[in-house]
Structures are given as C-alpha cells and as structure tokens.
Amino acid sequence: MGHSHHHHDHSEGNIKVAFFLNLGFAIIEFIGGLWTNSVAILSDSLHDLGDSLTLGVSWYFAKVAKKDRNQSFSYGYKRFSVLGALINSIVLVTGSVFIIIEAIPRLFSPVNPNTEGMIYLAIGGIIVNGAAAFKLSKGGSLNEKTVFTHLLEDILGWVAVLIGAIVMHFWDFPIIDPVLSVLIATFILFNVYKNLKESFRIILQGTPSNINIKKIHEVIIDIPKVLDVHDCHTWSMDGEYHILSIHLVIEDNLQLSELESIKKETKTRVSKLGINHTTIEFETLNENCDPC
Incomplete structure (x- = not known):
C-alpha cells in the first residue's frame, strides 16, 4: 500500500x-x-x-x-x-x-x-x-x-x-x-x-492485459490442500492496481490455522503475478457453489 x-x-x-x-x-x-x-x-x-x-x-x-x-x-x-x-x-x-x-x-x-x-x-x-x-x-x-x-x-x-x-x-x-x-x-x-x-x-472491468488468469490457476492449484480453483475474476482500478476475487475448493475439516496459511500463501503467489488486492472464498467439495 x-x-x-x-x-x-x-x-x-x-x-x-x-x-x-x-x-x-x-x-x-x-x-x-x-x-x-x-x-x-x-x-x-x-x-x-x-x-x-x-x-x-x-x-x-x-x-x-x-x-x-x-x-x-x-x-x-x-x-x-x-x-x-x-x-x-x-x-x-x-x-x-x-x-x-x-x-x-x-x-x-x-x-x-x-x-x-x-x-x-x-x-x-x-x-x-x-x-x-x-x-x-x-x-x-x-x-x-x-x-x-x-x-x-x-x-x-x-x-x-x-x-x-x-x-x-x-x-x-x-x-x-x-x-x-x-x-x-x-x-x-x-x-x-x-x-x-x-x-x-x-x-468496463476487463481483465488487465498483463494478468494471465490461467497462470493464476496454476500457481494456486499447486498449494497443498487446495483441490480446485474457480470463479476467478480480476480487474484493475487504474491500470496498475489490480484486484482478484477467487473461490478455492479445499479439503474438508481443515483447522482455522490451515485456512489462514492457505490464504497467506495464495496472496503471496498471486502478488508475484501483479495482483495487489485479493479476496478469497473457501468451499468444500460437497458445497454447491453459486458462481457470479
């Protein structure tokens, strides 16, 4: 910031x-x-x-x-x-x-x-x-x-x-x-x-030209205990400050500390791809996601 x-x-x-x-x-x-x-x-x-x-x-x-x-x-x-x-x-x-x-x-x-x-x-x-x-x-x-x-x-x-x-x-x-x-x-x-x-x-909130959504999926799915990545939205405030909203499907019954660790690792990895602000929603495999 x-x-x-x-x-x-x-x-x-x-x-x-x-x-x-x-x-x-x-x-x-x-x-x-x-x-x-x-x-x-x-x-x-x-x-x-x-x-x-x-x-x-x-x-x-x-x-x-x-x-x-x-x-x-x-x-x-x-x-x-x-x-x-x-x-x-x-x-x-x-x-x-x-x-x-x-x-x-x-x-x-x-x-x-x-x-x-x-x-x-x-x-x-x-x-x-x-x-x-x-x-x-x-x-x-x-x-x-x-x-x-x-x-x-x-x-x-x-x-x-x-x-x-x-x-x-x-x-x-x-x-x-x-x-x-x-x-x-x-x-x-x-x-x-x-x-x-x-x-x-x-x-019009298009995907920033320097952001690769496929690459974002690849770096996140590689995080332990993350099973799937979807509902990925990214846009820019001013051409430099980029925002990401994403849903992560995770293993059942994870501890709060494990969720915090996944969140921190996700933000670290996507920040290296040019994302400045990330909002993460966690889901389990059995959860019925309503994508927006």
Missing part, C-alpha cells in the same frame, strides 16, 4: 511540473505567433493552452486518486486517474482533428511567415516540451502515459515546425509544414486510440 501511495505522489509531481512548463511556454508561444505572423504557431499556442488545461485536470485527478477509501468509494479513488486519462484523450483527439482541419487549406494556399522567428520558437518548444516529457517518460500510470503522449505530440509538432521553418527559410516550399502537421496528427490519433482502448478496458 505504501508503494502505491509513493507512486501517486511521484505521478502528481511529474504532472505538476509538466503543467507549469506547458502553461508558461503556451503564453510565450502566443506572443511569438503574433511576432512571427505565423498562423501555425498561433494555432499551436491555442493547442498548448488546451494541453495546459488538460494537464491541470490530470494533476487534479492525480491528487484525488491519492485519497483513502471511504464509505462512498470503498476501493478508494484510484480510478479517478483513469477519468483524467479519458479527458486527456478526448482533448488530444479534438486537438489533432483541429490540426488536420487547419492544415488542409494550407496545402492549397500556403503562407510564408517569419521563418527565423519560427526556428527560435521551435527550438524553445522542443526543449520545454522535451523536459516535461522526460519527467513523465518513466511514469507507470495510465494518466501519466496519456499525458506523455500529449507532450510527445507537442515535441513532434515542434520538430515539424522546425523542419518546415528551415526548409522555408532556404527554399520557397511552404507546403511542407501542413503536410508534416497532418502526418503527426494521424500518428497521435493512433496513439490516442491505444490509450482510449486501455481506459475503456479498465472502466
């Missing part, structure tokens, strides 16, 4: 740093867009302001996820971080569609902006977003992964702006900028799809 709490402190701190970096640079970027007369940078500044809002929401949900369980939420608030990831994904999709809509007209009527100013802003954007992304790159929570994807979008966007600005600076070839924007937005939409798929898997 202590490890999980420490992780969420770490997650919250990472998102907090990314939020302030992103918000600060979005303001600089907006001013820079006006200075360079670049619609691409102005559009990206609005996109970054949207990112900052999303990061703020993620930061808030990372804080909420740390709250202890209570009567209203008996498993705690960990799933709120998944809500943060969902909101992030929706904003990402909206932002990417916006980029595509903005880029398509420029394919037919490109505009040459202040390319030197664009180069300086692009380098700054890569450094700032790169620092924020590095902070989140080792994050394990779904929320952190989604925010990392968000920042990756920004870095790739700035790389595109940098390449486009350099090319436009030396050659009259402005169409490269909208082409790169469309390609990057498509790449991001693919990544968002994967994050959304995982978010919905958690919300």
Whole structure:
C-alpha cells in the first residue's frame, strides 16, 4: 500500500511540473505567433493552452486518486486517474482533428511567415516540451502515459515546425509544414486510440492485459490442500492496481490455522503475478457453489 501511495505522489509531481512548463511556454508561444505572423504557431499556442488545461485536470485527478477509501468509494479513488486519462484523450483527439482541419487549406494556399522567428520558437518548444516529457517518460500510470503522449505530440509538432521553418527559410516550399502537421496528427490519433482502448478496458472491468488468469490457476492449484480453483475474476482500478476475487475448493475439516496459511500463501503467489488486492472464498467439495 505504501508503494502505491509513493507512486501517486511521484505521478502528481511529474504532472505538476509538466503543467507549469506547458502553461508558461503556451503564453510565450502566443506572443511569438503574433511576432512571427505565423498562423501555425498561433494555432499551436491555442493547442498548448488546451494541453495546459488538460494537464491541470490530470494533476487534479492525480491528487484525488491519492485519497483513502471511504464509505462512498470503498476501493478508494484510484480510478479517478483513469477519468483524467479519458479527458486527456478526448482533448488530444479534438486537438489533432483541429490540426488536420487547419492544415488542409494550407496545402492549397500556403503562407510564408517569419521563418527565423519560427526556428527560435521551435527550438524553445522542443526543449520545454522535451523536459516535461522526460519527467513523465518513466511514469507507470495510465494518466501519466496519456499525458506523455500529449507532450510527445507537442515535441513532434515542434520538430515539424522546425523542419518546415528551415526548409522555408532556404527554399520557397511552404507546403511542407501542413503536410508534416497532418502526418503527426494521424500518428497521435493512433496513439490516442491505444490509450482510449486501455481506459475503456479498465472502466468496463476487463481483465488487465498483463494478468494471465490461467497462470493464476496454476500457481494456486499447486498449494497443498487446495483441490480446485474457480470463479476467478480480476480487474484493475487504474491500470496498475489490480484486484482478484477467487473461490478455492479445499479439503474438508481443515483447522482455522490451515485456512489462514492457505490464504497467506495464495496472496503471496498471486502478488508475484501483479495482483495487489485479493479476496478469497473457501468451499468444500460437497458445497454447491453459486458462481457470479
């Protein structure tokens, strides 16, 4: 439990740093867009302001996820971080569609902006977003992964702006900028799809992708005095904290101390397979189980 709490402190701190970096640079970027007369940078500044809002929401949900369980939420608030990831994904999709809509007209009527100013802003954007992304790159929570994807979008966007600005600076070839924007937005939409798929898997209480139910059966059935294993259900709270509910058929007339030993051994074995919380029900061979 202590490890999980420490992780969420770490997650919250990472998102907090990314939020302030992103918000600060979005303001600089907006001013820079006006200075360079670049619609691409102005559009990206609005996109970054949207990112900052999303990061703020993620930061808030990372804080909420740390709250202890209570009567209203008996498993705690960990799933709120998944809500943060969902909101992030929706904003990402909206932002990417916006980029595509903005880029398509420029394919037919490109505009040459202040390319030197664009180069300086692009380098700054890569450094700032790169620092924020590095902070989140080792994050394990779904929320952190989604925010990392968000920042990756920004870095790739700035790389595109940098390449486009350099090319436009030396050659009259402005169409490269909208082409790169469309390609990057498509790449991001693919990544968002994967994050959304995982978010919905958690919300719909699907079996976590890194949990093997067959392996859980194998390690438990091997415990002395356990005759059968069934009614095995496993789901995740937030993509990291996994829960298991299981029925164990045991030999008749076992002592309380023997039951305690089986329970302890079961929890130890499944914890090595990634299960954090286990609920066990004991049955005998003659008992008529009513599986749920």
